[in-house]
Amino acid sequence: MTTELANVVKANALVESSYRLGVMEQRIILSCLAQLRKDDVITDETFYTVSARDIGQLTETDSKSLYSELAAATQRLRRKDVIMHLAPNTGEKLRTRLETSWVQSCIYVESEGVVKLRFARDMVPYLSELQRQFTSYPLAEVIRMTSAHAIRLFELLMQYSSIGKRDISVDDFRTWFQLEDSYPLTSDLRRKIVEPAVAQINEYSSLVCKMEPVKSGRKVTHFRFSFATRKGASLKGGSKGKGKGKGQVDEVPELPLSRKLTEADIQRYALPGETWEAAKRRLQSKMDRQGSLL
Known part of the structure; x- marks a missing residue:
């Protein structure tokens, strides 16, 4: 096949x-x-x-x-x-x-x-x-992801690939992902589901994505995703029936080091929308695999 x-x-x-x-x-x-x-x-x-x-x-x-x-x-x-x-x-x-x-x-x-x-x-x-x-996208964009939530979120973003931004209400997110009875605190939903999914999209796909919560008063009502195709990448696909416009961002640089990972490294090389712990795991894993990040 x-x-x-x-x-x-x-x-x-x-x-x-x-x-x-x-x-x-x-x-x-x-x-x-x-x-x-x-x-x-x-x-x-x-x-x-x-x-x-x-x-x-x-x-x-x-x-x-x-x-x-x-x-x-x-x-x-x-x-x-x-x-x-x-x-x-x-x-x-x-x-x-x-x-x-x-x-x-x-x-x-x-x-x-x-x-x-x-x-x-x-x-x-x-x-x-x-x-x-x-909506269409290359299978290779998601097949290596290890989070089913990341795959689903990628598809939802690809619906708006020509816009580069999508607001998803917390209620819709719970309904679509069938998480109505899980993570009653939105902060937990964000930390355990949304942020790890964004991190995997940044790691495995051609998209660079970041998320910010949108509040109505003191309550978080929506997750706002901003994303674009990584510079130099070719992502063929998209959605028929959604908006217009597109964007592209620079590639995230490689870490030029072969030493112990520092807090400054993590802060500098974290991907948009990636949590501190997710960035640390990703960068440390890469160092372990290659022996260095040169």
Whole structure:
């Protein structure tokens, strides 16, 4: 499967739906979607195949544990649902929300180390024959992320890629990520979910992103994301049906050092929107891998 350079295409209604998938479950779904074109005609009888070898190549991971992880994710995926609030292609609000499974069937073939799946019938209109109100981006932008929340946030930002800014209400964020009953304090939601997701987008994708909370009085009501394509990067994709305009920022410089990481280094080389601890982990990890950051 040669999907690394292929685009993932989703109806905007699916991007703004409510669901929770784990990282491996996301990788399975996205690897299948990367095999489609937005104008393809598919049915719920169409099978798609993803192998552990495919995942390993795309994530640059050489681990035997991928096979067991893929098998476990296959079992979980059968039980995962998604709640649609909007109609495909038009983006109009549904009178009654649609709750559907992701897949009609999902099989792990242990002897081959592959997953074979068919999308659920109600899911097909959100994946097939998309003429408007859709978002696309290269699979390679998200496949190495280790946070499912980061993948979702990246998609939500790509809806507004031509604008470079998006405000997401705290309520919508909780609904879309199915976190209504988690992290009742917005400060905890920001610290444990939003900021780590922004850090991963900065680390793994071609976007440079920062987030700032927006208050109404003393209450945080929205998260404001400002983002642009990293200078020198080529990010082919975007959204049809969202605003206009675009931006680009300079690349974050490499750390020219082969010594102990200092507070000054972390402050200087932290990415926009990255927490102190996230920046420290990222920079220290890079030093450990390379022996230096030259």
